[in-house]
Amino acid sequence: MNPNLKVNIGKLNLKNPVLVASGTFGYAEEFKDFIDLKKLGAIVTKTITLNPRKGNPPPRTCETPAGMLNSIGLENPGIEGFLKEKLPFLKKLGVPIIVSIASEGGQEEFITLAKRLDKIKEISAIELNISCPNIKESARLISQDAKTTYKVVKAARSVTRKTLITKLSPNVTDIAEIALAAERAGSDAVSLVNTLAGMSINVKTGKPKIAAIAGGLSGPAIRPVAVRMVWEVYQKIKIPVIGMGGIIDTESALEFLIAGASAVSIGTANFINPRSTAEIISGLRDYIIQNKISDINELVGSLRV
Amino acid sequence: MFQVNARLLYNKRIKKNCHEMALSAPQIAKSALPGQFINIKVTDGLEPLLRRPFSIHQIYRQDGIKILYEAIGKGSKALARRKSGESLDVIGPLGNGFKLGRGPGAGGRRHVLVAGGMGTAPLVFLAERLAEAKNQKPKTKTLVLLGARTKDDILCEKEFKELGCEVRIATDDGSRGFKGYVSELLKDELNAIRYPLSAIYACGPTPMLKEISRISQEYDIPAQISLEAHMACGIGACMGCVIKTARNALRATEYEYKRVCKEGPVFEASRVIWD
Numbered sequence: 061m062n063p064n065l066k067v068n069i070g071k072l073n074l075k076n077p078v079l080v081a082s083g084t085f086g087y088a089e090e091f092k093d094f095i096d097l098k099k100l101g102a103i104v105t106k107t108i109t110l111n112p113r114k115g116n117p118p119p120r121t122c123e124t125p126a127g128m129l130n131s132i133g134l135e136n137p138g139i140e141g142f143l144k145e146k147l148p149f150l151k152k153l154g155v156p157i158i159v160s161i162a163s164e165g166g167q168e169e170f171i172t173l174a175k176r177l178d179k180i181k182e183i184s185a186i187e188l189n190i191s192c193p194n195i196k197e198s199a200r201l202i203s204q205d206a207k208t209t210y211k212v213v214k215a216a217r218s219v220t221r222k223t224l225i226t227k228l229s230p231n232v233t234d235i236a237e238i239a240l241a242a243e244r245a246g247s248d249a250v251s252l253v254n255t256l257a258g259m260s261i262n263v264k265t266g267k268p269k270i271a272a273i274a275g276g277l278s279g280p281a282i283r284p285v286a287v288r289m290v291w292e293v294y295q296k297i298k299i300p301v302i303g304m305g306g307i308i309d310t311e312s313a314l315e316f317l318i319a320g321a322s323a324v325s326i327g328t329a330n331f332i333n334p335r336s337t338a339e340i341i342s343g344l345r346d347y348i349i350q351n352k353i354s355d356i357n358e359l360v361g362s363l364r365v
Numbered sequence: 366m367f368q369v370n371a372r373l374l375y376n377k378r379i380k381k382n383c384h385e386m387a388l389s390a391p392q393i394a395k396s397a398l399p400g401q402f403i404n405i406k407v408t409d410g411l412e413p414l415l416r417r418p419f420s421i422h423q424i425y426r427q428d429g430i431k432i433l434y435e436a437i438g439k440g441s442k443a444l445a446r447r448k449s450g451e452s453l454d455v456i457g458p459l460g461n462g463f464k465l466g467r468g469p470g471a472g473g474r475r476h477v478l479v480a481g482g483m484g485t486a487p488l489v490f491l492a493e494r495l496a497e498a499k500n501q502k503p504k505t506k507t508l509v510l511l512g513a514r515t516k517d518d519i520l521c522e523k524e525f526k527e528l529g530c531e532v533r534i535a536t537d538d539g540s541r542g543f544k545g546y547v548s549e550l551l552k553d554e555l556n557a558i559r560y561p562l563s564a565i566y567a568c569g570p571t572p573m574l575k576e577i578s579r580i581s582q583e584y585d586i587p588a589q590i591s592l593e594a595h596m597a598c599g600i601g602a603c604m605g606c607v608i609k610t611a612r613n614a615l616r617a618t619e620y621e622y623k624r625v626c627k628e629g630p631v632f633e634a635s636r637v638i639w640d
Contacts, residue, residue, distance in 0.1 A: 106604075118622075126412070128597055130605060333368075333406070334456070334600060
């Protein structure tokens with residue numbers, strides 16, 4: 061039996077449902093010694109902004125129970141730097157490339173970035189990072205307000221025909237409401253969850269463990285929160301969900317698929333075991349063969365209640 | 366870079382909280398350079414979640430790697446409990462090590478190695494490689510300054526002597542050698558030395574490295590320093606372990622962040638911006 065692992069996200073046809081979460085995989089080159097990058101379903105880049113960003117002062121990360129906090133602050137070479145220095149390596153791989161973008165200046169910058177990327181044929185899709193907790197130019201994240209989410213997604217939608225994915229924050233009262241707004245505005249998929257806002261203190265010094273005081277929590281610690289949100293969103297929208305939050309092995313990837321994710325992203329696990337993605341891809345194949353499932357899509361949202 | 370299941374050859378306490386471990390990792394051992402590090406998953410479970418970085422202390426019988434570590438945190442204590450025969454998930458060799466025989470100061474005749482506490486670990490590997498190079502250039506000498514809290518905390522004195530290094534000791538409490546910080550001892554030595562110096566190589570606590578950077582500028586001797594930072598990935602992906610460096614050695618106001626795990630852990634002292 062040759063089971064089907066292919067999934068569709070918008071216009072993308074992925075050979076398997078395993079992606080990498082933005083910001084945890086650099087621009088893929090960092091992982092070339094560890095895995096065959098060609099085997100990935102898709103690669104999501106570290107978030108790009110219009111202008112280069114130096115990022116936040118260190119310390120930028122700390123470990124927490126079964127997780128970690130980060131406040132990198134979207135350090136990146138800017139769109140032109142990305143296209144010149146990072147894209148040449150990525151486009152040789154023959155794997156769908158999803159470019160994550162964020163704005164330092166409202167929806168105008170999303171439009172500029174989406175327009176620029178729309179012209180580049182090697183880029184398969186755009187992920188709108190409207191949920192990074194580490195660049196708060198205003199008091200709120202875009203993804204913390206349904207109306208603003210709708211406006212930004214609509215604006216990006218109007219300038220690109222590429223697959224558009226909207227990345228959502230878990231730091232909200234009702235994530236399904238935000239997902240619905242993204243869907244109505246024309247997003248082809250939603251990805252969730254970004255990191256949970258968190259904080260950790262060194263009690264010997266009385267100081268925060270990361271310089272930015274608060275950061276984003278990721279890793280297995282947040283998995284149950286993320287699975288619940290995927291389930292919630294899956295029931296309310298028709299576009300595919302890309303699920304993520306603390307996936308470290310095949311079993312945790314399966315949880316997300318069963319909860320309603322059409323694909324999954326591996327994040328923090330890449331830091332711990334750079335081979336995680338490859339191991340999960342083969343683990344999923346083994347699982348569906350053993351359980352006599354002919355198509356992985358049958359698992360999506362198959363939660364028995 | 367390799368990710369391997371390395372068999373633990375031995376793991377023993379050598380003094381106080383200080384432990385020495387040897388791992389069988391032929392690919393890493395064959396390609397490792399002094400100043401590089403390995404990143405170890407110390408347990409199989411979620412606690413601790415992240416790997417722990419350790420500088421390479423010595424190559425052990427060609428195919429192995431030795432590390433020296435202090436069992437003080439969650440990760441290092443867990444590592445101290447691992448037994449010989451067990452297998453550990455190890456990534457390495459990582460980062461950029463010390464530059465030998467090239468770069469500033471390569472033409473000089475004397476190297477000074479300055480070690481503070483556990484910072485001694487990578488300098489033994491460095492001294493070995495310098496000794497091998499010395500066989501080709503017999504006039505090169507290596508002076509090692511070892512800093513420790515007390516006489517009972519001095520590490521690797523014998524190893525350095527066996528490699529033909531001249532060793533001087535500084536202890537915080539004066540229980541042996543110079544009383545005070547090893548950086549103060551370095552200043553004394555520099556004042557006394559009358560022959561051309563090639564470079565200072567240092568590893569130790571951050572305040573010590575900061576002071577050594579200052580001294581290297583004052584005496585106009587290039588210094589290479591090995592820095593520590595909290596790392597999440599160790600392979601350059603997460604951008605977590607950055608330090609501030611001068612973009613241009615002459616204009617220190619223009620800074621850029623560099624990753625300790627990738628561009629480092631060894632940096633030219635003159636480029637590091639201390640906050």
